[in-house]
Amino acid sequence: MTVAPDPREAPPIRWGILGAGHIASRFVTAVQQHTQGQVVAVGSRDRERGAAFAAAHRIGTGHRIGTVHEGYATLVADPAVDVVYVATPHSEHREHALLAIAAGKHVLVEKAFTRNAIEAAEVIQAARNAGVFLMEAMWTRFLPHVAALREVVERGEIGDVVHVEADFGGSPPYDPTDRNFNPALAGGALLDLGVYPIAFAQDLLGTPTGVTAVGALAETGVDVESTVTLDFEGRAQAIARSSFLADTPRTAVVIGTEGRIDVDPEFYAPTTFVVTRRDGTGSRFEEPVEGGMQFEAAEVARCIAAGRTESPRVSWQSTLDVMRILDAAREQLGVVYPGE
Amino acid sequence: MALVEDPSSAPTFRWGLLGTGWIADRFARAVAQHTRAQVVSVGSRNKHRGDRFATQHGIPGTHLGYEELVSDPHLDAIYIASPHSEHREHALMAIEAGKHLLVEKAFARNAAEAQDIVDAARSKGVFLMEAMWTRFLPHVAALRAVLARGEIGEIVHLAADHGQWFEFDPEHRLFNPLLAGGALLDLGVYPISFAHDLLGIPESVTATGKLTETGVDGQVSMVLTYPGRVQATLHTTLWSKTPTTAVIAGTEGRIEVAGDFYAPTSFTVIRNDGTRWTYQREVPIGLQYEAAEVARQVSAGATESPRLTWDNTLEVMRTMDEVRAQIGLVYPGE
Numbered sequence: 001m002t003v004a005p006d007p008r009e010a011p012p013i014r015w016g017i018l019g020a021g022h023i024a025s026r027f028v029t030a031v032q033q034h035t036q037g038q039v040v041a042v043g044s045r046d047r048e049r050g051a052a053f054a055a056a057h058r059i060g061t062g063h064r065i066g067t068v069h070e071g072y073a074t075l076v077a078d079p080a081v082d083v084v085y086v087a088t089p090h091s092e093h094r095e096h097a098l099l100a101i102a103a104g105k106h107v108l109v110e111k112a113f114t115r116n117a118i119e120a121a122e123v124i125q126a127a128r129n130a131g132v133f134l135m136e137a138m139w140t141r142f143l144p145h146v147a148a149l150r151e152v153v154e155r156g157e158i159g160d161v162v163h164v165e166a167d168f169g170g171s172p173p174y175d176p177t178d179r180n181f182n183p184a185l186a187g188g189a190l191l192d193l194g195v196y197p198i199a200f201a202q203d204l205l206g207t208p209t210g211v212t213a214v215g216a217l218a219e220t221g222v223d224v225e226s227t228v229t230l231d232f233e234g235r236a237q238a239i240a241r242s243s244f245l246a247d248t249p250r251t252a253v254v255i256g257t258e259g260r261i262d263v264d265p266e267f268y269a270p271t272t273f274v275v276t277r278r279d280g281t282g283s284r285f286e287e288p289v290e291g292g293m294q295f296e297a298a299e300v301a302r303c304i305a306a307g308r309t310e311s312p313r314v315s316w317q318s319t320l321d322v323m324r325i326l327d328a329a330r331e332q333l334g335v336v337y338p339g340e
Numbered sequence: 341m342a343l344v345e346d347p348s349s350a351p352t353f354r355w356g357l358l359g360t361g362w363i364a365d366r367f368a369r370a371v372a373q374h375t376r377a378q379v380v381s382v383g384s385r386n387k388h389r390g391d392r393f394a395t396q397h398g399i400p401g402t403h404l405g406y407e408e409l410v411s412d413p414h415l416d417a418i419y420i421a422s423p424h425s426e427h428r429e430h431a432l433m434a435i436e437a438g439k440h441l442l443v444e445k446a447f448a449r450n451a452a453e454a455q456d457i458v459d460a461a462r463s464k465g466v467f468l469m470e471a472m473w474t475r476f477l478p479h480v481a482a483l484r485a486v487l488a489r490g491e492i493g494e495i496v497h498l499a500a501d502h503g504q505w506f507e508f509d510p511e512h513r514l515f516n517p518l519l520a521g522g523a524l525l526d527l528g529v530y531p532i533s534f535a536h537d538l539l540g541i542p543e544s545v546t547a548t549g550k551l552t553e554t555g556v557d558g559q560v561s562m563v564l565t566y567p568g569r570v571q572a573t574l575h576t577t578l579w580s581k582t583p584t585t586a587v588i589a590g591t592e593g594r595i596e597v598a599g600d601f602y603a604p605t606s607f608t609v610i611r612n613d614g615t616r617w618t619y620q621r622e623v624p625i626g627l628q629y630e631a632a633e634v635a636r637q638v639s640a641g642a643t644e645s646p647r648l649t650w651d652n653t654l655e656v657m658r659t660m661d662e663v664r665a666q667i668g669l670v671y672p673g674e
Contacts, residue, residue, distance in 0.1 A: 159580075162558075162559060162577060162579045162580055163503075163559060163575065163577060163579075163580070163582070165501075165575065167499070169497070169589060171591070171612070210548065212546060212548055212563075214544070214546045214563040214565060214571065215571070216565075216569035216571070224569070225496065225497065225569055225571060227563045227571060227573045229546075229548050229561045229563065231548050231550075234550075235550045235558060235559065235579065236550075237548065237549075237550060237559055237561050239561050239573060239575060241497070241499070241573060243496065243497060243589070245496040245497070245569065245591065246496035246497055246589035246590055246591060246594065247589065247593075247594060247610075247612060248497070248587065248589050248594065249587055249594070249596060253582070253583055255503065255577070255580045255582055256580060257505070257579055257580055259580075260580060260581070260582065260583070262583060276581075278505055278581065
């Protein structure tokens with residue numbers, strides 16, 4: 001039984017893609033294949049890259065030719081665009097989100113939302129003042145398996161949650177200039193991968209009372225490995241691990257006094273989970289899902305159609321909470337971005 | 341090819357059990373069913389419990405009280421399975437009586453007590469070992485071989501957890517500070533020892549935890565670091581049964597150890613090149629391997645096991661002391 005609304009039933013909306021990279025490609029595919037939304041324009045600083053992206057995704061609808069904008073100023077001013085999807089490097093999210101908001105557009109910003117909480121608060125305030133919709137693209141929160149496991153928890157099936165653990169480790173080749181390892185592009189495993197386990201824990205346990213981070217840095221000064229332990233009011237703790245040094249299982253576990261939920265890899269993407277209860281009973285959740293980002297895209301469309309400026313599921317407060325955890329972790333690890 | 345010796349090939353040996361609890365029960369069965377040794381005597385402070393235990397396991401002798409047990413001349417070694425808070429007292433008693441000994445984990449409440457026991461054994465010239473049975477299991481030998489071969493490249497990260505659910509009872513040894521209770525000494529010792537086995541002495545220890553109403557640790561999360569950007573993330577709790585799995589991630593692949601990682605189990609090697617294989621071997625109980633090790637070393641005239649040395653035990657104890665200091669857990673009289 002599915003607990004997530006069908007993305008196909010969300011109202012149509014017109015997307016403008018700011019940044020023609022890998023995650024934008026996945027996003028556009030999900031929107032086109034699984035929602036009523038249309039991708040009408042793409043902006044890229046590299047004209048050829050933008051054109052290739054538009055061609056690959058056949059951007060535009062019917063007889064209209066989709067627009068390739070060189071640079072972002074005309075993309076955000078494009079009257080055919082309802083909402084801008086910001087998918088440039090983390091270091092540019094603030095600037096590009098503010099650009100879109102100033103042009104009166106609704107905005108969906110890729111995670112990590114910004115480099116730090118100060119930038120995040122700035123972007124949120126701008127959206128509030130402009131009366132536009134703004135959301136962090138934490139797509140995991142809209143997936144059917146996450147809705148289902150939250151229901152398991154809310155029904156008390158596993159008792160009180162005392163521990164949440166999740167890991168996300170990959171092994172990209174070391175390149176000091178690329179967005180993974182370059183501090184000028186706000187690189188590091190925390191902002192790229194760690195944001196997922198941290199957001200997962202925050203989703204289930206709320207705002208932590210303490211953040212403890214232990215990790216290691218690359219020669220460029222960004223974090224390549226870290227374990228972030230979160231302490232919460234009461235008995236609960238969470239452990240969030242991220243790494244650029246090794247592939248990890250990418251599983252998650254939600255541990256309660258009456259049982260636990262083991263989320264199969266990859267926990268942050270459409271997947272299955274198993275509930276094991278102390279009384280010996282258990283269950284398995286399995287709902288095959290193609291893509292995955294269509295659920296967040298549908299949420300954006302629904303909220304905008306309803307005149308909302310914020311999603312209750314990935315609220316501005318939640319985005320700030322997660323950003324503050326990342327800030328605290330980076331401070332303890334000694335990761336500082338230029339100009340901070 | 342077997343990486344560990346068959347426990348039933350170890351010399352005959354005579355065990356005396358000090359304590360009749362859950363793990364003593366398993367130890368007695370492991371020895372009787374899977375080694376050539378015998379449990380010839382059991383000591384208990386409670387006559388009824390001692391007699392019942394002896395009957396259940398076909399043990400010929402019972403002793404009321406531990407002084408009698410350790411003085412029994414027909415024993416080669418004593419297996420100490422009383423509460424953690426009493427390990428030091430009982431170990432010293434057994435050493436004084438000239439007995440070789442195997443002491444249940446956690447070895448003692450802290451490194452100072454552990455040092456006392458080690459010093460006494462050294463002076464007396466008897467064999468002494470901590471009963472960290474995991475170290476002697478076939479799957480652990482096999483995964484150490486995988487690591488030694490470089491199959492997963494350089495180790496980057498180790499994760500291990502051990503949580504069990506216990507019904508809250510303030511008098512129970514798990515919850516009672518007087519009996520040196522808490523998740524760490526009972527359960528957390530396994531992931532810590534496992535990390536120590538594979539990664540050595542940590543450079544730094546960072547721990548946070550939550551205490552129970554009785555003032556022992558209910559949950560502890562630990563991060564240990566080692567030279568060269570290596571980390572271990574360890575977790576323990578007495579509030580829930582956790583996956584009890586372990587993962588060792590390296591630059592060329594990883595090993596995923598199925599639950600319960602510290603008991604006979606399987607593991608899967610997943611390499612970055614896409615290949616994977618699974619180690620699987622049926623092993624009943626598991627404690628027979630440590631029992632066999634004791635018999636072999638004693639018979640060879642050794643006073644410690646090269647697989648689990650006195651230094652190893654002290655190193656693990658020091659890590660636990662550091663964790664407890666950080667989470668603010670002090671036992672009465674420390």
